[in-house]
Amino acid sequence: MKKPVIGISGSIIIDGSGNFPGYRRSYVNEDYVKSVIKNGGIPYIIPMNSSEEVVREQIQNVDGLILSGGHDVTPRFYNQEPHKNLGGILPERDVFDFNLVKFAIEKNIPILGICRGFQILNVYFGGTLYQDINLKEKTFIKHNQVNFPYLTTHSVDIIENTKLKELFNEESIMVNSFHHQIIDKVAEEFVTSAISKDGVVEAIENPNYKYMLGVQWHPEMLHSTEEKMNLLFSELINSTY
Numbered sequence: 001m002k003k004p005v006i007g008i009s010g011s012i013i014i015d016g017s018g019n020f021p022g023y024r025r026s027y028v029n030e031d032y033v034k035s036v037i038k039n040g041g042i043p044y045i046i047p048m049n050s051s052e053e054v055v056r057e058q059i060q061n062v063d064g065l066i067l068s069g070g071h072d073v074t075p076r077f078y079n080q081e082p083h084k085n086l087g088g089i090l091p092e093r094d095v096f097d098f099n100l101v102k103f104a105i106e107k108n109i110p111i112l113g114i115c116r117g118f119q120i121l122n123v124y125f126g127g128t129l130y131q132d133i134n135l136k137e138k139t140f141i142k143h144n145q146v147n148f149p150y151l152t153t154h155s156v157d158i159i160e161n162t163k164l165k166e167l168f169n170e171e172s173i174m175v176n177s178f179h180h181q182i183i184d185k186v187a188e189e190f191v192t193s194a195i196s197k198d199g200v201v202e203a204i205e206n207p208n209y210k211y212m213l214g215v216q217w218h219p220e221m222l223h224s225t226e227e228k229m230n231l232l233f234s235e236l237i238n239s240t241y
């Protein structure tokens with residue numbers, strides 16, 4: 001039987017030096033590719049582009065979708081002015097990601113959102129973000145550990161009666177953390193499935209869809225050091241059948 005094809009949303013990296021300064025390259029971080037292969041899927045990078053028609057066709061060629069990490073989501077997509085602490089944005093990628101989600105839902109294929117991808121899912125369905133974690137009162141955990149992608153640094157509590165709980169079957173798990181933005185209002189279609197000790201929403205899922213789960217951390221970077229993180233990818237792949 002043919003193995004499921006998992007599309008990974010691509011971004012653009014701009015050369016800072018070398019022979020072509022300013023040159024744009026389509027790319028994803030290799031850990032996404034490795035995580036898909038390790039869990040029985042066939043990875044394909046979906047290159048960022050601005051054509052709705054092309055994105056529709058790109059989705060026709062995959063059985064599941066990973067929304068990868070990256071830039072801050074442009075705040076005007078959740079009706080806010082840019083706050084002074086907003087990080088780097090790439091509005092053309094927001095549009096691309098929203099098109100991916102739209103056509104993936106239309107095709108009814110499973111979706112895993114990671115970091116920015118988790119935030120994209122929330123915003124697509126009408127939720128909002130804090131443009132910077134310091135805008136939320138009483139947060140105290142270091143949510144940007146800066147280094148060591150393969151190490152976990154803070155815990156998250158898993159909420160009962162969720163897909164995440166079903167998968168991990170634990171009260172609490174350790175995650176890595178590389179974000180300065182966090183979810184504010186969770187979109188109505190979603191439920192919160194994990195929360196940090198300082199009240200930050202760390203995972204959401206859509207209970208009315210076969211598999212639509214988003215995590216604020218980076219499970220792909222933990223695929224070889226935290227065996228359990230592979231459950232997020234294996235379930236994505238299993239949900240394609």
Ligand SMILES: [Mn+2]
Pocket residue numbers: 143154176177178179196200202216217
């Ligand atoms: Mn965190």
